[in-house]
Amino acid sequence: MSAYDDQNIFAKILRGEIPSFKLYEDDDTYVFMDIMPRADGHCLVIPKTPCRNLLDASPEQLSAVIRTVQVMSHAVMKAFDAQGVTIQQFNEDAGGQEVYHLHFHVLPRHAGVSLRPPGKMADMDVLAAHAEKIRAALA
Ligand code: AMP
Secondary structure (H helix, E strand, O other), X not given: OOOOOOOOHHHHHHOOOOOOOEEEEOOOEEEEEOOOOOOOOOEEEEEOOOOOOOOOOOHHHHHHHHHHHHHHHHHHXXXXXXXXXXXXXXXXXXXXXXXXXXXXXXXXXXXXXXXXXXXXXXXXXXXXXXXHHHHHHHO
16 A cells, blocks of 8 residues: 555645635544535545545544544534435545545435436535535534
């Protein structure tokens, strides 16, 4: 497995070098909207400290991130009146990983509604409005 590369896009988001729709942060984790959402409210939970994925993460990073995944699961379900939530997490190229900083996808789900196909950029005004709904649900 390759070493952590601090030029990955989520490292740049953490350093404030590129923008993100921030939803939540605590001492150890940061949460923002996925810019190609596969469901309304699709967000990403990452540790603030470097690790490539699940395979090199420390127990402390994993426990902090999964606690925040639970917080965000409640928030997105409330914000979008969802009946369920799907959590996705990909490791290495063969596992479907594209960005090499550990992240968990949190996707609110409605009965009978499929996830949208990957790779379609969101309308930024819509994404901003969805982020506001999630922030309100967290308050
Ligand atoms: P994966 O590594 O397969 O979990 O995919 C990376 C995810 O990051 C995809 O869902 C992308 O839509 C998302 N993504 C990539 N660049 C950004 C960005 N600048 N801001 C927010 N989400 C992003």
